[in-house]
Amino acid sequence: MEEESWITHEEYLASAELFRSAFPAFAAEVARVEAMRGKLNEFQLSRAVTMAADSVEILGWNSRRTVLAIFDVYVELYRGEGREAADRWVEATFGAGLLLASGGRQEQADPGLLARLAAVEEEIRGREAELLELYRELTRLKAEASGTQPPDGLRGRGEDDGELAAAGSKP
Incomplete structure (x- = not known):
């Protein structure tokens, strides 16, 4: 049976901020590996998530669990629908990961x-x-x-x- 977890709105906002801080390192690792080998496998995704979570100082177990849960959603979207869909979800949900290009259209960060x-x-x-x-x-x-x-x-x-x-x- 999976443990049910309730967090306060403030804890969620703090975790979302941690995710936004960690996402650039994650996106860089995904971009680097995809450039060399194509779509990431399970191990490569796990490694990128771990690297990203370790790149920010997470103060408590609940915050870490919440940040990792957010990355789990990204990973599921990445596996099922691809990186573009997962990046759109991050942008829509957290406002992270995409940059405005000149001309006002959105594109993936370099x-x-x-x-x-x-x-x-x-x-x-x-x-x-x-x-x-x-x-x-x-x-x-x-x-x-x-x-x-x-x-x-x-x-x-x-x-x-x-x-x-x-x-x-x-x-």
């Missing part, structure tokens, strides 16, 4: 632009990870210099209690 947008977002995530590693190293070195123990989550690799005890330090 796949190259969307792919570059996704690449830049991925680069930012990679650099954020590097900065986090540097911050952990800095915190560990400061703690070492002051003779204190860094918090567990900021210990360097290989510094478990056994290695510290073997080195003559107290954990």
Whole structure:
């Protein structure tokens, strides 16, 4: 039996905003894969949804579930009626995904632009990870210099209690 879920209007609006934020990364991945291989298969669609959901900060489980449910509707439309129909649904429902071209007619956002947008977002995530590693190293070195123990989550690799005890330090 499927679990029935009720969300407030405010939660839905917040989830819809998260979806609008995540949709460009999703559309870029769909455009990139379609340009190389044609219509996406189940795995490729799932991967694009996961990448898009991970591209925005979703604060709670209910919001994540709602955003993923919205993507599920898109995926069903994509499989059944094609990308154009799914994109029209996104535009009509959330006002996302389509851009006004000169002359006032609507057309799909440039796949190259969307792919570059996704690449830049991925680069930012990679650099954020590097900065986090540097911050952990800095915190560990400061703690070492002051003779204190860094918090567990900021210990360097290989510094478990056994290695510290073997080195003559107290954990």
